Structure formats: structure tokens, C-alpha cells
Amino acid sequence: xxxxxxxxxxxxxxxxxxxxxxxxxxxxxxxxxxxxxxxxxxxxxxxxxxxxxxxxxxxxxxxxxxxxxxxxxxxxxxxxxxxxxxxxxxxxxxxxxxxxxxxxxxxxxxxxxxxxxxxxxxxxxxxxxxxxxxxxxxxxxxxxxxxxxxxxxxxxxxxxxxxxxxxxxxxxxxxxxxxxxxxxxxxxxxxxxxxxxxxxxxxxxxxxxxxxxxxxxxxxxxxxxxxxxxxxxxxxxxxxxxxxxxxxxxxxxxxxxxxxxxxxxxxxxxxxxxxxxxxxxxxxxxxxxxxxxxxxxxxxxx
Numbered sequence: 001x002x003x004x005x006x007x008x009x010x011x012x013x014x015x016x017x018x019x020x021x022x023x024x025x026x027x028x029x030x031x032x033x034x035x036x037x038x039x040x041x042x043x044x045x046x047x048x049x050x051x052x053x054x055x056x057x058x059x060x061x062x063x064x065x066x067x068x069x070x071x072x073x074x075x076x077x078x079x080x081x082x083x084x085x086x087x088x089x090x091x092x093x094x095x096x097x098x099x100x101x102x103x104x105x106x107x108x109x110x111x112x113x114x115x116x117x118x119x120x121x122x123x124x125x126x127x128x129x130x131x132x133x134x135x136x137x138x139x140x141x142x143x144x145x146x147x148x149x150x151x152x153x154x155x156x157x158x159x160x161x162x163x164x165x166x167x168x169x170x171x172x173x174x175x176x177x178x179x180x181x182x183x184x185x186x187x188x189x190x191x192x193x194x195x196x197x198x199x200x201x202x203x204x205x206x207x208x209x210x211x212x213x214x215x216x217x218x219x220x221x222x223x224x225x226x227x228x229x230x231x232x233x234x235x236x237x238x239x240x241x242x243x244x245x246x247x248x249x250x251x252x253x254x255x256x257x258x259x260x261x262x263x264x265x266x267x268x269x270x271x272x273x274x275x276x277x278x279x280x281x282x283x284x285x286x287x288x289x290x291x292x293x294x295x296x297x298x299x300x301x302x
Contacts, residue, residue, distance in 0.1 A: 059114075061191050062121035064163065076113050083109025093265045097272055124163050128192050130229055131164040136200060136222035143215040149204070150175065167192060182208070196225045239298040246294035250287050 053069045060067055067075075087105025091098040135156055142152040150172075157168040167188050174184040185201045200221055207214045257280070261268045271280050 058190065059117050059121060062124065062193070063117045064124060064166065065117065065120070072113065072117075076110060079112050080106045080110040083107075083112075090261070091265075097269070100272075125192055125194055128163050128167065129194050129196055129225075131160065132194070132196050132200070133222050133226035133229060135160055135164050136218050136225065140215045140218035140222065143218070149214070150181070163192075196228070199225075235300050239300065242294065242298045246291055246298070249294075250291040253283065253287060 056069050056072055060069075060072060084102045084106035086102075086109075088098050088102035090105070091101030138156060138159065139152045142155050143149070147155065153168050154172055157165055157172050159165070160168065170191075171181075171184045171188050174187060175181055179187075182205055185204065189197055189201055200218075203217050203221055204214070207217060257268070270276060
């Protein structure tokens with residue numbers, strides 16, 4: 001009997017880990033499926049419980065990508081191999097430096113999947129924040145019409161577009177599996193790290209403890225969030241020119257160097273011998289610092 005309850009508890013934990021995306025999710029293993037090959041299973045076993053595996057799983061959850069940690073690591077390995085091959089092919093006229101070019105390009109390709117996941121996650125969070133004001137208004141109106149909080153979240157899950165509707169569907173699913181509403185909302189906040197969502201969840205938790213008119217509270221929060229989104233949009237328009245200037249100024253030297261590498265490799269080859277190799281290295285460092293400074297200036301937080 002004890003083993004039966006233990007197996008049931010493990011099954012519930014496994015189901016919840018598929019949707020929660022929390023810090024303990026990497027320790028819970030999903031059942032073996034036919035689509036996993038032997039290589040993926042070995043990678044999964046090797047990274048089990050590691051800190052970077054938890055980070056990867058959290059980032060995949062934020063980007064809403066249905067990939068396991070092992071599959072993502074395999075994708076990074078494949079991307080690195082492709083980058084190494086491309087770099088070696090492009091640098092074939094550089095003689096002994098062809099391998100160095102391949103390693104550099106392979107290193108760049110190694111981080112391409114991470115950049116894609118990060119950008120997709122940021123885009124999804126931005127869409128979520130833009131939808132949050134109207135979602136809060138919908139929740140407040142449903143509460144006034146006599147709905148409970150859970151019924152209001154079910155309405156949002158049905159009516160709201162992605163990613164808002166998808167996230168609330170996961171919350172409803174977790175609650176139906178036995179997770180407390182507070183914990184389910186906390187899991188959503190970990191998947192969507194938003195200050196506006198944090199404000200909403202904090203208000204819901206406080207109202208559940210001390211009472212009060214939740215609909216009125218949501219109206220005030222919704223107005224604040226809509227004003228914040230409006231101001232952010234105005235600031236984005238004002239700093240757009242400076243942002244594009246930073247991209248162009250930083251990317252132009254790199255693009256020109258790449259073109260010269262293709263059309264005149266013997267000319268660029270002289271830049272990769274000592275002591276002249278210090279010049280492109282220092283140039284890349286200064287370009288990176290300049291780009292970072294420009295982005296820091298135009299990044300105005302509200």
C-alpha cells in the first residue's frame with residue numbers, strides 16, 4: 001500500500017514538473033518516450049540535477065519550447081559542428097589559420113541556440129506584458145458579475161490570446177492536478193518574470209489573506225499597468241534612432257572585415273600574424289564596449 005501511494009505521488013510530481021518549470025523541475029524525470037534515442041537518454045542522465053540544466057529548462061519554459069534539456073544540448077552540439085565546418089571552409093585559403101577560423105565560428109554557433117531561446121523568451125514576456133492590462137480588466141469585470149477567482153482565470157484561459165491564454169491554461173491545469181492556487185501563480189511568475197505580473201499576484205495573495213474588494217484592486221492595477229505600457233511605447237519611439245545607430249556603428253566594421261576576408265583573404269591574412277593581431281582584438285573589444293554603452297544609455301526602465 002505504501003509503495004502504491006509513493007508511485008502515485010511520483011506520478012503527480014512528474015505531471016506537475018512538465019508545466020511548472022520551477023527550480024526543482026530538472027530533478028524530476030519524465031517517462032521514457034519512443035522519440036528519445038540512446039544519446040539523448042545518456043545526456044539527460046549526465047546533466048541530471050546540474051545547475052545549468054535547471055537554467056536551460058527554465059529558459060525553455062519561458063520561451064515555450066517543447067524541448068528537453070538533452071535535446072537542447074544536442075542542438076548546441078550540432079550547431080557547433082556546423083559552425084566549425086563553415087568556418088573551416090571559409091578560412092581554407094588561410095593555411096594553418098583555417099582551423100582557428102573554424103574554432104572561432106564554431107564558438108559563435110555554440111551560443112546561437114541560447115540567443116534564439118533568450119530572444120524568443122523576451123518577445124513572449126513582452127507580449128504577455130502588453131496583454132496584461134486588458135486581461136486584468138476582464139478578470140475584474142468577471143469578478144463583479146459573480147465569478148470566483150478560479151472561474152475568472154478559466155475565462156481568461158479560454159478568451160485571451162497567446163501567450164496570456166496559454167499561461168493561464170497551465171495555471172488551471174496545475175490547480176486541477178492538486179497544486180494550490182498560490183503555488184500555481186508562483187510557477188507562472190517563474191515562467192514569465194514580469195514586474196507587472198508580480199504586482200498582480202501579490203495583490204491576489206494579500207486579498208486572499210486579509211479580504212477586500214478584489215475587483216476594485218484589479219481595476220487600479222490594470223490602470224497602472226496600461227499607463228506603464230503606454231509610456232514605454234512612447235520612450236521606445238524616442239530612442240529607436242539611437243538604438244539603430246548603435247547596431248549600425250557596431251556591425252559595420254565586422255561586416256566590412258567579413259567581406260574583405262572573402263574577396264581579399266591575403267590582405268586580411270596579415271592582420272592575423274603577430275604583432276598585428278592585437279589590432280583586430282582591441283578593435284573588437286572597443287566595439288563591444290561602445291555597443292554596450294549605447295544600449296545602456298537608451299535602455300530606460302519604467
